[in-house]
Amino acid sequence: MLDYRRQLEKLRTDAAECRLIGDLATDPAKRDLFERLAQHLTTLADQVELAMIAAAKSVERGDAK
Numbered sequence: 001m002l003d004y005r006r007q008l009e010k011l012r013t014d015a016a017e018c019r020l021i022g023d024l025a026t027d028p029a030k031r032d033l034f035e036r037l038a039q040h041l042t043t044l045a046d047q048v049e050l051a052m053i054a055a056a057k058s059v060e061r062g063d064a065k
Helices: 001-022 028-061
Strands: none
Touching: 001 028
16 A cells, blocks of 8 residues: 555656646647646546555455455
8 A cells, every 4th residue: 555655646746746847838838738747647646546545445344355
């Protein structure tokens, strides 16, 4: 579970950095690219978080693999 937490933190950090780079970009195409990257990384982080929650619930129910 610790690996999931580390990955989740990294994805959230990377998304924030992409947003910052996008905000600082002067080229509209680069701004758009980094915003899309930030959105994608946020979606991935959300999916990791949901997987963590599902795994924790599975352990609580006693049906962990």
